[in-house]
Structure formats: structure tokens, C-alpha cells
Amino acid sequence: DTEVTQTPKHLVMGMTNKKSLKCEQHMGHRAMYWYKQKAKKPPELMFVYSYEKLSINESVPSRFSPECPNSSLLNLHLHALQPEDSALYLCASSPTGQEQETQYFGPGTRLLVL
Amino acid sequence: LAKTTQPISMDSYEGQEVNITCSHNNIATNDYITWYQQFPSQGPRFIIQGYKTKVTNEVASLFIPADRKSSTLSLPRVSLSDTAVYYCLVGAGTGGFKTIFGAGTRLFVKA
Secondary structure, three states: OOOEEEEOOEEEEOOOOEEEEEEEEOOOOOEEEEEEEOOOOOOEEEEEEEOOEEEEEOOOOOOEEEEEEEOOEEEEEEEOOOHHHOEEEEEEEEOOOOOOOOOEEOOOEEEEEO | OOOOEOOOEEEEEOOOOEEEEEEOOOOOOOOOEEEEEEOOOOOOEEEEEEOOEEEEOOOOEEEEOOOOOEEEEEEOOOOHHHOEEEEEEEHHHOOOOOOOOOOOEEEEEEO
């Protein structure tokens, strides 16, 4: 199984809502990533987990809260988002998180904040 | 981190060979070069990675000159389904913790 799955595929939420994005992989990878991608822009790294520990937070606002319950799962908890947070949120995984390692991406969650 | 420069967009016709060049003048000795492909509303997909000379797989070829300051992704006989954005990443920007995607090249294949 070389697939990264993400749920939901689409999400519409108000600025006062709390929601969560989920990501799962069963490739035995120990590094997992969250990216944000605005329309016609490249993906931007948000968070990296390595062996279930948060390794990198790219100065992401606290209204985004990542969680890695185990090596196969990655969540992104959303609270009090702004309309400008509307984007495609991509999850990825790689074997160990070392540099120059291939990453496997999920299809993304398309988020719209009203 | 090595910065990459690619053409913003390219057009081609079905059946043609497409070459997309990426400039990376400050590539470091240990840096590899990696290309990803992204279709609309999907996550990027790894295409190919190389260090020097030429690498070929079932999807593409990657040509890297001796000075490694540029690289060329070659897609043989493209089809409409190859319409996508192609990203060139170098070194620490290729994977692991600090993945940094450049602007990418939008390839549009016409019938």
C-alpha cells in the first residue's frame, strides 16, 4: 500500500467552527508532513513530525494545531480560522524524514473558510 | 538552500518530447535534484531524482550537466494527461524536513 489518504476531501467551515483534517498512511513511514497550497502557488511546508514528535513548525499561527497520535496518523485541528486560510491542505509522508528522501502526498483536503 | 528557477509555463502538442530546464546555480556538493508532478486538485507525485549525468525511469529522463548548475526534465511523447505543474527541487529542498517547492512550470499539452 503506497497510498496516503486524507479526509475529508472538501470542508466548508465558519470562522467560529472547530474542525479537524485527518491523514493516514500504512507504508511504515516515520515522517509525516502538512502543507498548505493556495491556488496557482506551490505547496508551503507547515509542520513536520518525525517519529511522532513535532520537528518543525514553520511559524504557523496557533489556530492550526497538529497532532500525531501514532506513526500512521496525522491530524490538523482547525479553530477560529480566517477566510485567507482557505486552501488545499496536503499531507505527505516519507520513510524517515531525512533530506532528499521521496515524499508521498495525499490528494489533499480542499478547505473553504466563510 | 539552493534556489531554483524554472519557466513559468510551456505549451506542447501530443506526441512531442518536452524538455523543462531548471536552473540551480548555487547547488551544493551533496545536493540531489528531484522533480515532482502535480495535477489539479491532487498532491504532488515524485517523478525522478538524480545527482549527475543522466537518470531514466519509465516516466521521464533527467539530464544533469557536469557543472550541475542546471538540469533538464525530459518527457518523451507527451499526451494530454501530462498536462500538469512540474516542480524542480534541489538539496535540502528535496525532501526531509525542509522541503521547499519552487514556483513550478505549468505544462499544457494540446491535441
